[in-house]
Amino acid sequence: MQKREWPRLEALRAYLTKQYQHHFPERQIYFRSRGVVRFVSLSPRFQSISLAVAFTVTCWVGIASATMIFGNQMIESKDRQIADLREIRGDLHKQLLTLQDDILDRAQTVQARQDMIDGLLARSKDAMLGNLPSREMAGRYPAIIDKPGVNDKLPVGGPETTETPPSLVPRVGVAPDQRKRTQRVPIVLRGERTSDASDPLGSKLDELEGMQSVLIIRMDNQVRDTINRYEQALKIAGLSAEKVLAAGPRRIAAGMGGPYLPMRWTAFDDESQTRALISLMQNVDRLSLIYKTLERAPLSLPVEEFYISSTFGGRPDPFNGAPAFHAGVDLGSHVDNSPIFSTAPGKVSFAGRDGAYGLMVELDHGNGFVTRYGHLSKIMVRQGQRVALREKVGVMGSSGRSTGTHLHYEVRFNGTPINPVKVFKAAQHVQAI
Numbered sequence: 422m423q424k425r426e427w428p429r430l431e432a433l434r435a436y437l438t439k440q441y442q443h444h445f446p447e448r449q450i451y452f453r454s455r456g457v458v459r460f461v462s463l464s465p466r467f468q469s470i471s472l473a474v475a476f477t478v479t480c481w482v483g484i485a486s487a488t489m490i491f492g493n494q495m496i497e498s499k500d501r502q503i504a505d506l507r508e509i510r511g512d513l514h515k516q517l518l519t520l521q522d523d524i525l526d527r528a529q530t531v532q533a534r535q536d537m538i539d540g541l542l543a544r545s546k547d548a549m550l551g552n553l554p555s556r557e558m559a560g561r562y563p564a565i566i567d568k569p570g571v572n573d574k575l576p577v578g579g580p581e582t583t584e585t586p587p588s589l590v591p592r593v594g595v596a597p598d599q600r601k602r603t604q605r606v607p608i609v610l611r612g613e614r615t616s617d618a619s620d621p622l623g624s625k626l627d628e629l630e631g632m633q634s635v636l637i638i639r640m641d642n643q644v645r646d647t648i649n650r651y652e653q654a655l656k657i658a659g660l661s662a663e664k665v666l667a668a669g670p671r672r673i674a675a676g677m678g679g680p681y682l683p684m685r686w687t688a689f690d691d692e693s694q695t696r697a698l699i700s701l702m703q704n705v706d707r708l709s710l711i712y713k714t715l716e717r718a719p720l721s722l723p724v725e726e727f728y729i730s731s732t733f734g735g736r737p738d739p740f741n742g743a744p745a746f747h748a749g750v751d752l753g754s755h756v757d758n759s760p761i762f763s764t765a766p767g768k769v770s771f772a773g774r775d776g777a778y779g780l781m782v783e784l785d786h787g788n789g790f791v792t793r794y795g796h797l798s799k800i801m802v803r804q805g806q807r808v809a810l811r812e813k814v815g816v817m818g819s820s821g822r823s824t825g826t827h828l829h830y831e832v833r834f835n836g837t838p839i840n841p842v843k844v845f846k847a848a849q850h851v852q853a854i
Contacts, residue, residue, distance in 0.1 A: 445469050527626050534633060534698075541705045542640060548705075548712035549647045634694045641701040644708050651711045651851070658847035659839050665714050666707075668789035668835060717786045719764035720848040721810060723794060723830050724817065726759065727752040730827060733840040739824050748838040749793065749831035759817040761794050761828055769806045769814075778829065779821020782814045791836075795829035796821050 445465035452459055652662040731739075731751035738745040767786035775781045778795035782802060785791050798818025802808060819826045832841045 441465065441469075524626070531626060531629050531633070537698075537702075538633060538636060538640075541701060544709055545640065545644050545647075545705050548708045549643070634697070637694070637697050637701050641697060641704055644701065644704045648704060648708050648711060651708070651715060654715075654847040654850040655711075657850055658844045660834060662711065664835070665788070666710055668714075714788050715851065717765050717767065717788050718790055719786060719792045719832055719844060720851055721762070721764040722845065722848075723761055723764050723792075724752055724754060724759050724828055725762075726756050727754050727828075729753075729842070733838075733842060740822070749795070749829050750841045751827045751829055753825075753827040754817060758798070759828075760813050761797065761815045761817055762811045763808045763814050764792055764810075764832075765790065766810050767792075767808060769802045769804050769808060772800050772802055772804045772806075774820070777822035779823060780815065780818065781821070784808065784814070789835045791831075791833040793829070793831035793833070795831070796823045796827060798826075 442465065445468045447465060448463045448468070449460040450463065452461075655662050655665055729750055730753045731747060733747055733750050736745060736747050737743065761782075763784055765784075765786045767784040767790075769782060770785040770791070771781065771783035773781070775795075778793070780797040780800050781793060781795045782797065782800055783791060783793050794814055796817075796819055797815035798820060799816040800814070801816070802812075802814045808814060817826055817828050823829075830841055832839050832844050
């Protein structure tokens, strides 16, 4: 195989040698100086090396020039890219600052709204769990004592029947009736933002706002439920809630003022949720007014052990038998010298002898409520004195127009007598709230 290829290689070598000698023959360069002619011989080897060097230098110059030209273009391109990146960075920085401001504003709004909710919760909690007179006396009333026997002389004048409704006085150990809950408003969250994993802070704020919305609706339900029960108690007592509120504490307290600023800082983005917050504020305000009114309402009992010997309203007069109106209720007791207690905080507007009332104490409780304690044997307060709930004002007796030892107890609202028995029932209703 090698012998067959050898002639071909020899032929190729001869061809290349011939071409080399043809293109690079020995050349002479002649030059003349001062009449003398000289020449320089250029061998084929020198010519080929010179050509190679020239070619190499030319290529290097070309490559260097191209590199410089394209390098400048690349540098300009990089500069443009860097400028674009700087612009994008500036936009991102502005968006970040805007996002931080938005998150800060939302966080401040959520915090301000939470402060408002906390304040409303504190007010409603005081109103729903406060110590109203009937609650303070819950469990302290002894069981009602038996009425006098058939052969016993009635301690006071009045109708023959002295039966006392068993539900008038709370008994020890008797649980209140099961409450009838008002229908709750279904909780519907509207306008919720879609949680985004790329925005954990925004998602957390969305979650907090949703929790606040649920809390507001539940609080509003509970507040309205308590309002309904308080108003039901007033209805049981024969009173109108609107009339009681009209005579109750002023809505505008002294020492308040300032410019009007609409409630925007704590408002929700969703209008329905903002309306729920406004509804809660209004209902808490109404509950607070009703509670302040009931705080001074005579919802306690004037004597611990008693039976009712003469009810409120029409009756035969105990002395002449003629039809008459009884403006209060007569309470008798088997306990000698039974102390008489104030049924609500108030101020003694009268303490002394007053005709048919005998020794009588009148207390002004404010908000239109007045109570009278008649036929006392002893008065233990003086006119103008302020008394607290369950403070002793006198001792049961039989002074004035009376047939025996008892307490004539009156409750008046705006000057009109109301049935104390209904007030006792209303006190029981409040106690069960």
